[in-house]
Amino acid sequence: MTEQKALCFANMYGVLGALVKLCETDNTAKEILSTIKNPVSLCFDVKGGPCRTFHFTKEGCKITEGAKGCNCKMNFASPEKFNLLINESKPGIPVKGTVKLLSFLLGTFSKLTDRLTELLRPDEKALENEDFFEQSTILTMYTIAGAVAGLANSDSIAKISAGNTVDGDILLGIKDKAYATLTVKDHHFSVLYEKTQKPRAIMEFSDVKLANGLFGGQVSTINEMCKGNIALSGMISMLDNVNRILDRVSLYLA
Amino acid sequence: MSKFPEYKHEKSRQWFDRALDVIPSGIYGHLGPSEGLFLPLDKWPLISSKAQGTYFWDMDGNKYLDFMCAYGPNVLGYNDPDVDAAALEQLKSGNCTTAPSYKMVECAELLCDTVETADWAYFMKNGTDATTFAVMCARAYTGKKKVIFFKGYYHGNDPWAMKADYPGILPEDVANNIIVPWFDMEALEKAYIETKGNIAAIIAQPYDNGNFYDNQTASHEEWQRVRDFCDKYGIVLIMDDVRAGFRLDIKGSDHYYGIKADIICFCKALANGYNMSAACGREFLKTAASSLSFTGSYWMSAVPFAACIATINKMKKLDTPTLFKATGEKLTNGLKAAAKEHGFDLVVSGEPALFYLRIANDDSLMLHQEWVANCVSRGLFITSHHNHFINAAVTDDDIRLAIDIAEDAFSVVAKNHPEIN
Numbered sequence: 004m005t006e007q008k009a010l011c012f013a014n015m016y017g018v019l020g021a022l023v024k025l026c027e028t029d030n031t032a033k034e035i036l037s038t039i040k041n042p043v044s045l046c047f048d049v050k051g052g053p054c055r056t057f058h059f060t061k062e063g064c065k066i067t068e069g070a071k072g073c074n075c076k077m078n079f080a081s082p083e084k085f086n087l088l089i090n091e092s093k094p095g096i097p098v099k100g101t102v103k104l105l106s107f108l109l110g111t112f113s114k115l116t117d118r119l120t121e122l123l124r125p126d127e128k129a130l131e132n133e134d135f136f137e138q139s140t141i142l143t144m145y146t147i148a149g150a151v152a153g154l155a156n157s158d159s160i161a162k163i164s165a166g167n168t169v170d171g172d173i174l175l176g177i178k179d180k181a182y183a184t185l186t187v188k189d190h191h192f193s194v195l196y197e198k199t200q201k202p203r204a205i206m207e208f209s210d211v212k213l214a215n216g217l218f219g220g221q222v223s224t225i226n227e228m229c230k231g232n233i234a235l236s237g238m239i240s241m242l243d244n245v246n247r248i249l250d251r252v253s254l255y256l257a
Numbered sequence: 258m259s260k261f262p263e264y265k266h267e268k269s270r271q272w273f274d275r276a277l278d279v280i281p282s283g284i285y286g287h288l289g290p291s292e293g294l295f296l297p298l299d300k301w302p303l304i305s306s307k308a309q310g311t312y313f314w315d316m317d318g319n320k321y322l323d324f325m326c327a328y329g330p331n332v333l334g335y336n337d338p339d340v341d342a343a344a345l346e347q348l349k350s351g352n353c354t355t356a357p358s359y360k361m362v363e364c365a366e367l368l369c370d371t372v373e374t375a376d377w378a379y380f381m382k383n384g385t386d387a388t389t390f391a392v393m394c395a396r397a398y399t400g401k402k403k404v405i406f407f408k409g410y411y412h413g414n415d416p417w418a419m420k421a422d423y424p425g426i427l428p429e430d431v432a433n434n435i436i437v438p439w440f441d442m443e444a445l446e447k448a449y450i451e452t453k454g455n456i457a458a459i460i461a462q463p464y465d466n467g468n469f470y471d472n473q474t475a476s477h478e479e480w481q482r483v484r485d486f487c488d489k490y491g492i493v494l495i496m497d498d499v500r501a502g503f504r505l506d507i508k509g510s511d512h513y514y515g516i517k518a519d520i521i522c523f524c525k526a527l528a529n530g531y532n533m534s535a536a537c538g539r540e541f542l543k544t545a546a547s548s549l550s551f552t553g554s555y556w557m558s559a560v561p562f563a564a565c566i567a568t569i570n571k572m573k574k575l576d577t578p579t580l581f582k583a584t585g586e587k588l589t590n591g592l593k594a595a596a597k598e599h600g601f602d603l604v605v606s607g608e609p610a611l612f613y614l615r616i617a618n619d620d621s622l623m624l625h626q627e628w629v630a631n632c633v634s635r636g637l638f639i640t641s642h643h644n645h646f647i648n649a650a651v652t653d654d655d656i657r658l659a660i661d662i663a664e665d666a667f668s669v670v671a672k673n674h675p676e677i678n
Binding site: 159160161163164167171202203204223225226228229230231234235236237238239240244247248250251 | 273277281282283284285289290291294296297298299420421422423424428468469620621622623626642
């Protein structure tokens with residue numbers, strides 16, 4: 004019950020979207036970026052899917068919608084083809100800045116995504132390190148938030164939930180650690196990896212360990228809500244709908 | 258200093274923890290902390306020890322003036338002596354028997370005498386059973402597939418009544434549902450044309466009493482247009498009166514709004530807490546109703562029938578709809594005045610017997626949730642997301658107490674939010 008197009012959005016907004024926070028917060032990623040000689044603005048243009056440009060500099064990564072400002076571009080003939088980039092590292096067709104693109108893709112980009120994978124799909128041993136555990140969990144939260152936005156706008160079931168969500172900012176977060184904001188406007192979702200000042204609804208996990216358990220499916224969301232470990236407030240109907248989309252995220256990115 | 262000190266819930270919490278060990282979510286569904294929106298959890302009672310009249314007590318002995326009425330079933334007061342006496346008397350002579358008790362016949366006769374549209378009655382246990390029966394009956398009669406719902410609908414928990422994005426629900430489960438805005442005649446006509454007339458039923462509550470937004474009552478004219486539409490195209494009109502039934506009109510909420518539904522579904526207020534539901538219908542649907550394979554182990558148990566008979570007779574005697582309207586208005590006027598005193602704009606909507614509350618000072622409901630939590634933790638049980646229910650045991654003293662606690666809670670929230678004033 005998954006759709007390739009929706010998976011493509013989950014990958015683009017969830018997985019690759021997390022590059023922004025990876026480059027901002029992870030020392031290994033910062034080291035990788037420090038080797039960039041010139042800024043690279045890499046556009047992934049998926050036919051029948053999203054088109055986004057990832058702007059890499061020594062300072063970090065920013066994402067803009069569309070191809071504007073890109074100096075390298077890779078086209079994908081379909082969402083399926085883009086999903087192969089994420090799952091099997093199979094590139095699309097370079098159409099702009101080919102030489103720069105291939106060297107960046109095989110070098111810096113590949114190292115960054117490898118680091119992203121280390122954090123998003125950690126081995127048990129690595130998680131024994133408390134700092135790594137926290138970093139991995141927080142990055143997973145950003146990935147999930149991005150995927151919620153991606154799926155809300157593309158997956159046929161998640162779009163039903165989005166269609167029932169009223170406008171406003173939804174704050175998702177791990178208490179005193181990290182926050183992401185889902186902004187809903189006319190049933191369209193977008194994500195910001197920061198704390199909104201005017202949330203209309205809030206879902207806050209009490210600590211990193213709980214968040215990790217929830218993201219990994221080891222603990223029940225409802226049980227933890229009942230125990231009071233997940234603080235909810237505001238327009239709860241928005242959170243009801245986000246929870247339903249979160250179920251879809253698990254299906255796509257498990 | 259708050260006039261009403263906040264309750265503690267240590268023993269209730271211990272019981273709830275025990276529940277969590279052996280029951281998914283501890284308390285699942287609308288009576289539990291998740292769907293019941295106990296925000297924050299520590300302000301709410303979780304498990305009760307006893308109830309009487311319009312009050313219940315939690316495991317710590319805290320007493321709650323209850324305007325949720327178990328989400329509707331408590332219509333005459335918990336442990337109403339007349340209803341309980343009838344039920345206990347019946348229990349002595351039989352309950353769940355191979356040949357159903359004559360009480361079932363008496364109960365059906367009483368419903369047919371009471372409910373304006375009822376030529377027959379069919380019994381089951383929950384509201385969902387009744388709405389599911391009604392939809393099956395409409396399909397059996399018309400031979401058609403699609404069912405029209407009004408936006409924001411709730412007709413129970415069976416898969417057909419839910420939405421495709423709910424866990425465990427397949428798109429196929431809801432593939433024959435058409436959702437249109439309330440009373441939008443153009444949308445109804447469009448749905449009829451687009452489905453080439455393949456519409457078995459329209460199912461709706463008497464008015465839009467959804468959660469998280471101000472409830473919108475209906476008019477006779479709006480319902481008459483829907484009635485005419487159904488008559489024009491041979492569509493079965495189902496009134497889901499599970500929530501509002503007998504609180505607006507003893508003859509049914511369709512009667513209250515000036516029409517006759519083809520099938521009307523009852524549950525909550527039907528037997529003052531004894532477990533039964535019923536669907537009542539018009540003569541032309543009786544053969545279709547007979548044709549259905551739809552039954553359950555306890556559906557013809559006699560004790561609830563005895564309770565139902567006593568409940569309906571007492572509701573008639575008390576003229577509960579008139580009483581509930583007056584009580585609801587008295588209570589909500591007092592709450593609004595108390596809110597105003599502290600700078601809050603408390604919006605009251607829906608029918609007074611099923612009033613819905615919302616503090617409109619912010620658009621997130623956070624102030625409202627804070628006020629509701631402070632009411633609950635001081636002994637006034639209300640909710641932040643759902644309509645409320647009046648019962649016949651509420652006295653003027655209870656109303657005064659409710660307003661006092663609400664006023665106290667407003668003062669606490671106002672102190673927490675000096676920006677309000």
